[in-house]
Amino acid sequence: MSIQKTSLHEAHLVLKAKMAPFAGFDMPLQYTSVKEEVLAVRNEAGVFDVSHMGEFLVTGPDAVNFVDYIMTNDFKNAEVKKAVYSPLCRDNGTVIDDLIAYKLAEDRILICVNASNIDKDWNWISSKTKNFKIDLKNLSDDYSLLAIQGPKAEPILKSLGILGNSDFPYYSILETAHEGEKLIIARTGYTGEDGFEVFSSHNFAKKFWNQLLNLGVKPCGLASRDVLRLEVCYPLYGHELTDEVTPLDAGLAWTVKLEKDNFIGKAALAEYKPRFQLVKLSLEKGIPREGYAILDSNNNTIGKVTSGTMSVVTGKGIAMALVEKDKNPKDKKYLINIRAANYEANYHSKAFITGGHK
Amino acid sequence: MAHNIPAELKYTKDHEWTKIDGDTVVIGITDFAQSALGDIVFVELPEVGKTLNAHQAFGVVESIKSVSDLYSPISGTVVEVNSALPDAPELCNAEPYGSAWMIKVKLSNTQEVNSLLSATDYQNYLSTL
Numbered sequence: 001m002s003i004q005k006t007s008l009h010e011a012h013l014v015l016k017a018k019m020a021p022f023a024g025f026d027m028p029l030q031y032t033s034v035k036e037e038v039l040a041v042r043n044e045a046g047v048f049d050v051s052h053m054g055e056f057l058v059t060g061p062d063a064v065n066f067v068d069y070i071m072t073n074d075f076k077n078a079e080v081k082k083a084v085y086s087p088l089c090r091d092n093g094t095v096i097d098d099l100i101a102y103k104l105a106e107d108r109i110l111i112c113v114n115a116s117n118i119d120k121d122w123n124w125i126s127s128k129t130k131n132f133k134i135d136l137k138n139l140s141d142d143y144s145l146l147a148i149q150g151p152k153a154e155p156i157l158k159s160l161g162i163l164g165n166s167d168f169p170y171y172s173i174l175e176t177a178h179e180g181e182k183l184i185i186a187r188t189g190y191t192g193e194d195g196f197e198v199f200s201s202h203n204f205a206k207k208f209w210n211q212l213l214n215l216g217v218k219p220c221g222l223a224s225r226d227v228l229r230l231e232v233c234y235p236l237y238g239h240e241l242t243d244e245v246t247p248l249d250a251g252l253a254w255t256v257k258l259e260k261d262n263f264i265g266k267a268a269l270a271e272y273k274p275r276f277q278l279v280k281l282s283l284e285k286g287i288p289r290e291g292y293a294i295l296d297s298n299n300n301t302i303g304k305v306t307s308g309t310m311s312v313v314t315g316k317g318i319a320m321a322l323v324e325k326d327k328n329p330k331d332k333k334y335l336i337n338i339r340a341a342n343y344e345a346n347y348h349s350k351a352f353i354t355g356g357h358k
Numbered sequence: 359m360a361h362n363i364p365a366e367l368k369y370t371k372d373h374e375w376t377k378i379d380g381d382t383v384v385i386g387i388t389d390f391a392q393s394a395l396g397d398i399v400f401v402e403l404p405e406v407g408k409t410l411n412a413h414q415a416f417g418v419v420e421s422i423k424s425v426s427d428l429y430s431p432i433s434g435t436v437v438e439v440n441s442a443l444p445d446a447p448e449l450c451n452a453e454p455y456g457s458a459w460m461i462k463v464k465l466s467n468t469q470e471v472n473s474l475l476s477a478t479d480y481q482n483y484l485s486t487l
Contacts, residue, residue: 034396034397
């Protein structure tokens with residue numbers, strides 16, 4: 001299969017972005033500097049082209065029941081115009097992907113999934129529709145998606161006349177018409193900051209991108225996006241979440257609502273004794289990287305780093321790691337192996353930084 | 359993009375530069391290397407006294423998103439280390455040929471410097487990448 005391009009590919013090349021293949025798409029990793037891009041989102045506003053992500057539309061009288069059935073989190077009780085984050089699990093409770101479902105109406109739901117899992121998710125979800133009166137469409141090629149993130153995202157979108165004056169809380173959505181275009185705007189993101197994700201036509205996205213850049217919004221690549229999500233400890237599929245673990249292994253027990261009616265994975269997850277514990281660790285010196293071993297204070301290997309980087313905000317090496325639950329030390333003393341040496345890590349009960357989202 | 363390649367230095371295909379002074383050489387990474395790596399946030403250098411073979415890894419530079427080994431252009435013994443650099447890794451981006459020098463090595467085989475690339479050779483090599 002040839003590599004895919006988003007509608008903004010040409011714009012990224014014009015900006016001389018460092019490009020790399022990601023999930024089958026040629027995507028921008030960074031434009032100027034990862035550090036500058038992270039700080040722009042934390043302090044001002046940045047825009048990400050995340051058009052590679054997948055979108056499925058579920059319509060029909062059973063739409064809510066269907067989405068509630070395929071996800072572990074509670075969707076039935078979410079109000080209309082709300083967004084819900086959830087893992088998508090198999091019958092045995094292992095994670096196929098994580099997603100956000102947007103309740104546009106009781107009979108119309110947009111699901112946004114990871115680019116790398118579009119085919120896997122589509123095959124799974126479309127095989128589960130039998131007992132539901134719904135219509136399911138894969139619109140992944142139809143939408144462009146721009147994420148405008150940072151404390152100045154709201155005033156900037158308001159200055160463009162895109163946001164109305166209606167109340168628009170975090171994790172909710174707005175369907176609106178703007179300059180003859182239908183837009184779906186979600187107050188969601190993957191940075192920990194306030195911000196919006198705008199689903200639109202490809203043509204609108206090209207125009208919108210230029211408008212945002214002209215207003216001083218900084219174009220940001222996937223590298224800064226990864227640092228931003230890791231600083232606030234959001235999991236990433238393929239790292240913290242994989243085919244091998246359940247949400248209960250990866251710190252996502254809050255997304256598994258065992259009290260709700262039947263859902264895929266319920267029976268297995270109700271019985272499941274987690275094998276892993278997700279821990280958040282930082283280093284005074286050195287940078288933890290994916291795959292580095294985690295040890296207890298007796299130098300026994302107990303797990304490994306699932307995501308690691310240098311935090312731009314704290315200036316320290318930070319990591320999320322999966323450790324074997326029965327070996328997880330009560331004293332919370334962890335070492336991280338980097339090349340030939342083991343380094344004492346700081347244990348964090350909360351995310352490394354608190355984002356500014358509303 | 360044009361990269362700074364001082365004419366008086368010698369280079370390797372691993373993007374290290376060397377400044378030869380009799381039987382010692384100073385070693386660092388090139389402007390191309392720092393630019394390709396992006397924001398450099400961590401540098402690990404060897405101890406004085408370590409013996410190195412040509413092409414052997416002598417240290418590590420890390421950007422926010424990547425880890426890269428540093429390879430010795432020549433064989434010899436480390437006689438001096440830029441101990442200020444690990445506390446200010448951003449110098450690798452700012453002054454790759456200046457304050458971000460990494461190690462000074464006493465050559466064990468002075469003939470080896472003949473295999474290093476001239477500035478022109480290195481420029482030509484970069485144009486093939």
